[in-house]
Amino acid sequence: MRAHSQFPWTAAVVAAAAAALLLAGAPGEGGGQVVYRAGQDIAPAFDGWEQRPDGTFDLAFGYFNRNWDEKPFVPVGPDNNLEPGGPDQGQPTLFQPRRNRFVFRIHVPADFGDREIVWTLTVNGRTNQAYGSLLPGYITDSELQQFDIGDFGHNNEEMRANLAPTVRVEGSLRRTVAVGQPLELAAVAADDGIPPVHAAPLRLVGRHGAWGLRVAWIVYRGSESHVSFDPYQFKTYPDYRSNSPWTPGWEPPPLPSDGRFPVAATFSRPGEYVIRAQAHDGGLKDTADVAVTVTARQEAPSPDRPDRE
Numbered sequence: 001m002r003a004h005s006q007f008p009w010t011a012a013v014v015a016a017a018a019a020a021l022l023l024a025g026a027p028g029e030g031g032g033q034v035v036y037r038a039g040q041d042i043a044p045a046f047d048g049w050e051q052r053p054d055g056t057f058d059l060a061f062g063y064f065n066r067n068w069d070e071k072p073f074v075p076v077g078p079d080n081n082l083e084p085g086g087p088d089q090g091q092p093t094l095f096q097p098r099r100n101r102f103v104f105r106i107h108v109p110a111d112f113g114d115r116e117i118v119w120t121l122t123v124n125g126r127t128n129q130a131y132g133s134l135l136p137g138y139i140t141d142s143e144l145q146q147f148d149i150g151d152f153g154h155n156n157e158e159m160r161a162n163l164a165p166t167v168r169v170e171g172s173l174r175r176t177v178a179v180g181q182p183l184e185l186a187a188v189a190a191d192d193g194i195p196p197v198h199a200a201p202l203r204l205v206g207r208h209g210a211w212g213l214r215v216a217w218i219v220y221r222g223s224e225s226h227v228s229f230d231p232y233q234f235k236t237y238p239d240y241r242s243n244s245p246w247t248p249g250w251e252p253p254p255l256p257s258d259g260r261f262p263v264a265a266t267f268s269r270p271g272e273y274v275i276r277a278q279a280h281d282g283g284l285k286d287t288a289d290v291a292v293t294v295t296a297r298q299e300a301p302s303p304d305r306p307d308r309e
Helices: 008-020 142-150
Strands: 042-051 057-065 080-083 098-108 117-123 126-132 166-169 174-178 183-190 214-221 227-230 260-267 271-280 285-295
Touching (some): 098 142, 183 285, 214 260, 260 285
Parallel strands (some): 042 126, 166 285, 174 285
Antiparallel strands (some): 080 117, 166 183, 214 271, 227 260, 271 285
């Protein structure tokens, strides 16, 4: 997928300036913030709780990867766990750079009360924790989320009525494929057209990203270095340099008439992976996951050493 910009020269200047900031090292004499491409920790985040119509609740979690480029792979276990009830409660094991909000939810009963669920994450030698609870100050809903993420809906009744897009994966949600063999996947997404398509702002960079439905495939579990996508996917996290909905001037690619977003995923190492389709309208999102078992490549028998019964 390609990013489209109506202002390529201006966007390129802003992106170049952002890239120039990505220098690892000691803080300068001016006390400015230092940012890093790699080597930093990840802070899990409790993004709030939502109440369902039946009186039960969802605890929403995300994270802040302090690196601009490094995408750590942290398997479920001592370094990536949720308790009580864990260690595996659907959290990611592949962490995209920067702030990623409302990445997964944990459903808890109506009588959850004053209990907590704690997400512990150790990355690059540092351990951080996030505490999920039903404290009143952490209540959230779609209006608050789209205002926080997309900066819209707080003073416009039509925009406030925005509904999250929907996405589903065609076919089985469990697949098996051999190393090196492309796995054909397709997501089907729909949206209500709110908010209208709008490129990421050239000024007030970072206040919000582009508006309008966009769909991308990412690695949710497993090492991204062992997975390639065709076509190449845009970034789903804030990156002001290039190829991200937060890059100045970036706008969602034109939507296919049939609402289908196909991709071929190819794996270079055996293992268990989860591939995620994410539909986002600039304020709210929906996701659909596919669990993939990747087996070793099956070598053909040598002509001079045929298989024996």
